[in-house]
Amino acid sequence: MQNNINEKQIVIDILLKSFVDNKSVNFVVKQDNKREARIRKLMEYSYFKGKNSGQIYISKDQKACAIVLDPSKQKTTLKSIVWDLKLVFGCMGISNVKKVLKRESEIKKHHPDFQFLHLWYIGVDPAEQGRAKGTEMMARIIHDAREKRLPIYLETSTERNFPFYEKLGFKVISEINTLGYPLKMYLKEN
Template structure:
């Protein structure tokens, strides 16, 4: 049985959490290699980070696999393997938004990066961890582990593997401690930062 930190209160996210969780994820991923590669770096950077993560929350909320820690100090966005990819029309509808988030040149980086992620994504049934972030003010307190373990317990009950892409090398040991192993390394599109594809078989 995976154990959770006693001070962590984990629950499913509600629509009313989105403002707080958007702030949390924007802060958590502000220095992330992928967001640094794709999101505009000018005076509108912080606005762009908020918009990008708000949209991610909106897209993943219908799957009912988004969890928050302590009312928004951390969050994890999950989906089944057959849920997470957008339809052609969803992608088309998002183009104007992401052009503003990234700028024209960096939008192409984002587009090619997502294509790379899709091409390397496993086809075997699994649960996919799209994002896990804890606000910098609350990191190193066990909230990331608590968020992760909540869903990994479900994976074990359902005998379902889990998959993620680690965008920062410093996060790989964290995921290894929870049973994930690196199965492949690739870049987030041409010239993009390296991603470690990680897989966890159910215990």
């Protein structure tokens, strides 16, 4: 149990630091004096989703991590409903629910209509960025996807990452420009 607690804390801490200024994250999170605590709740939710319907990756030096979901494994359970409610009340706030649901509905229209792995989050501790840690993490994810013979899908609003994904062989399959920031959808066939 201790390893899971440590793993969870490591992932949440890396993602919190990596996504504190992310446009997509801040679109979802209620913007108030509890913003950072709300982002932490979003990362706790994301960890839960990764553990229950995907895979959690952590680099050996514990400075990078990723959450990859397998949409075919996602199930609605009482526990998942409780986590969804925690997300609404602890992260988004009731006033944001409508806009977030609209955004999610728009994004789902762009999901592939075949089985895929969803790279939901990849984060590198900001003090370690630019040292190939993200590239190393992506190599593991791409290797695992090839083993499963599944393509990798992702969305990103971080413009500086567009060339990173393209260099790794991801192709833009769609883009949404109605959110106040560009959101690109990428796919890497295996």
